[in-house]
Amino acid sequence: MNTLIYQSTRNTSIKADPSAAVLKGLAEDGGLFVPEEIPELPMTLSALAGLSYEELAFQILRLFLTDYPESELKECIHLAYGQNFDVPGIAPLVKKAGSFYLELFHGRTIAFKDMALSILPHLMTRAAGRMGAKEEIVILTATSGDTGKAALAGFADVPGTRIMVFYPKDGVSEVQKLQMVTQKGGNVEVVGVEGNFDDCQAGVKQIFHDAKLKETLMGKGFRLSSANSINIGRLVPQIVYYIYAYGQLMASGEIREGDEINVCVPTGNFGNILAAFYARQMGLPIKKLISASNENKVLYDFFRTGSYDRNRKFVLTSSPSMDILVSSNLERLIFHISGEDAEKTGELMQSLTNKGRYEITEDMRKKLDCFEAGFATEEDTQKEIRRVYEESGYVLDPHTAVASFVADSLLKEGRVDGSVPMVIASTASPYKFARAVLYGIEGEGSKESDMELVGRLSEKTGLSEPEAVSKLRGAEILHDKTIPASGMEEAVLGFLR
Numbered sequence: 001m002n003t004l005i006y007q008s009t010r011n012t013s014i015k016a017d018p019s020a021a022v023l024k025g026l027a028e029d030g031g032l033f034v035p036e037e038i039p040e041l042p043m044t045l046s047a048l049a050g051l052s053y054e055e056l057a058f059q060i061l062r063l064f065l066t067d068y069p070e071s072e073l074k075e076c077i078h079l080a081y082g083q084n085f086d087v088p089g090i091a092p093l094v095k096k097a098g099s100f101y102l103e104l105f106h107g108r109t110i111a112f113k114d115m116a117l118s119i120l121p122h123l124m125t126r127a128a129g130r131m132g133a134k135e136e137i138v139i140l141t142a143t144s145g146d147t148g149k150a151a152l153a154g155f156a157d158v159p160g161t162r163i164m165v166f167y168p169k170d171g172v173s174e175v176q177k178l179q180m181v182t183q184k185g186g187n188v189e190v191v192g193v194e195g196n197f198d199d200c201q202a203g204v205k206q207i208f209h210d211a212k213l214k215e216t217l218m219g220k221g222f223r224l225s226s227a228n229s230i231n232i233g234r235l236v237p238q239i240v241y242y243i244y245a246y247g248q249l250m251a252s253g254e255i256r257e258g259d260e261i262n263v264c265v266p267t268g269n270f271g272n273i274l275a276a277f278y279a280r281q282m283g284l285p286i287k288k289l290i291s292a293s294n295e296n297k298v299l300y301d302f303f304r305t306g307s308y309d310r311n312r313k314f315v316l317t318s319s320p321s322m323d324i325l326v327s328s329n330l331e332r333l334i335f336h337i338s339g340e341d342a343e344k345t346g347e348l349m350q351s352l353t354n355k356g357r358y359e360i361t362e363d364m365r366k367k368l369d370c371f372e373a374g375f376a377t378e379e380d381t382q383k384e385i386r387r388v389y390e391e392s393g394y395v396l397d398p399h400t401a402v403a404s405f406v407a408d409s410l411l412k413e414g415r416v417d418g419s420v421p422m423v424i425a426s427t428a429s430p431y432k433f434a435r436a437v438l439y440g441i442e443g444e445g446s447k448e449s450d451m452e453l454v455g456r457l458s459e460k461t462g463l464s465e466p467e468a469v470s471k472l473r474g475a476e477i478l479h480d481k482t483i484p485a486s487g488m489e490e491a492v493l494g495f496l497r
């Protein structure tokens with residue numbers, strides 16, 4: 001097997017083996033690790049279609065994580081996908097209202113972050129072990145809701161790791177908060193911060209950039225790391241389910257080997273859709289990659305004009321995991337469309353830091369042909385939840401509804417070919433966002449608590465509650481600590497004694 005080397009998007013002389021890239025997360029110069037070469041699919045599409053999720057994951061991961069021994073990769077894959085998902089297929093594809101919804105929310109925290117965060121802790125500890133890193137790996141995460149819980153569930157009680165999550169005390173949904181404050185595990189800490197998500201994020205970044213603090217912690221046997229979606233160890237496992245979806249379409253006779261499909265992804269940090277782009281580069285027949293935004297439509301504007309501009313008002317929407325103005329993973333796409341030009345990529349990212357905007361060249365724009373983009377307003381999103389429910393009885397969460405609306409509009413406008421099957425990434429269970437979902441279906445708000453709404457959603461739709469939600473009823477609160485935003489470093493030192 002060939003070795004795959006990773007390089008920084010901003011400096012091609014900064015390189016890392018797969019294990020080092022997974023352990024580091026970010027390159028030393030602030031760039032993101034990208035593979036020097038994107039491997040091709042390892043076998044025919046029919047052969048791939050015959051594999052189980054775990055088998056397929058192995059075939060794909062081994063191409064990208066070439067320095068992991070095979071037995072180790074298999075072990076990591078089994079620990080991640082062997083029993084943490086509530087359906088045997090892991091990522092089922094369901095046909096509703098004319099589209100195919102790729103359900104990525106059957107993991108422990110019922111959002112798609114589980115697809116990668118179930119495996120990342122194992123990839124990290126194996127890498128650390130082989131590289132002779134003796135320190136405990138400490139994951140620090142700031143979360144606006146979904147990532148924190150998925151990271152907690154992924155790292156809880158994984159030997160050799162600890163995890164600490166900071167969330168805005170009054171800035172997450174009740175279900176999200178309950179999910180976090182009831183998290184079990186001897187190596188976890190969850191802290192509410194008096195501030196918003198940006199305060200949490202800024203605090204974590206400051207800690208990461210504090211070389212002296214890092215050294216002090218190293219001296220105590222702790223290595224700080226990040227489970228953020230820029231880690232290649234999160235990106236690569238996400239490629240698997242697009243190939244798996246293609247296999248399911250072949251197996252059910254919807255397509256024949258080699259037929260094209262379209263893929264539409266509700267996009268925030270650009271990780272999920274970038275994985276689909278990599279699947280396409282590997283040879284998966286994807287005609288169009290459709291990036292769907294909510295009212296924070298920076299990406300829509302970028303694809304339309306070639307100019308990325310974060311200087312705008314930040315909008316709070318019913319799809320909070322997509323409320324993002326800087327989509328970090330877009331840097332990897334920029335690198336690829338610049339013709340792997342690290343200097344150019346670095347320049348554009350510098351402009352983003354300094355001016356909050358950058359513009360790509362005409363040549364780069366031409367390479368975005370395989371992308372389409374659209375956005376949904378809050379009203380569009382609510383209507384889409386109702387449309388799909390009324391047409392098919394299928395219940396969408398607001399993030400998925402954004403993508404569903406965009407896919408449907410592009411088809412109606414003739415901007416994508418209607419004869420090509422449309423696969424929509426379904427990124428969260430409707431139970432995680434019961435309030436917004438019921439609002440969409442019923443057209444009016446409610447004063448009930450989130451947990452009451454969960455019960456009502458189940459009654460109304462006849463869908464049974466996922467265990468991830470029912471077990472929150474009466475669960476013991478294990479983390480009730482709240483701190484001012486200025487107290488985060490102290491909290492870290494308190495946890496790592």
Ligand SMILES: *Cc1c(COP(=O)(O)O)cnc(C)c1O
Nearest residue numbers: 268269270271272321399427428
């Ligand atoms: C994180 C998330 C997204 C956005 O995914 P990116 O990889 O950041 O683009 C969409 N929907 C849900 C439910 C999420 O949790």
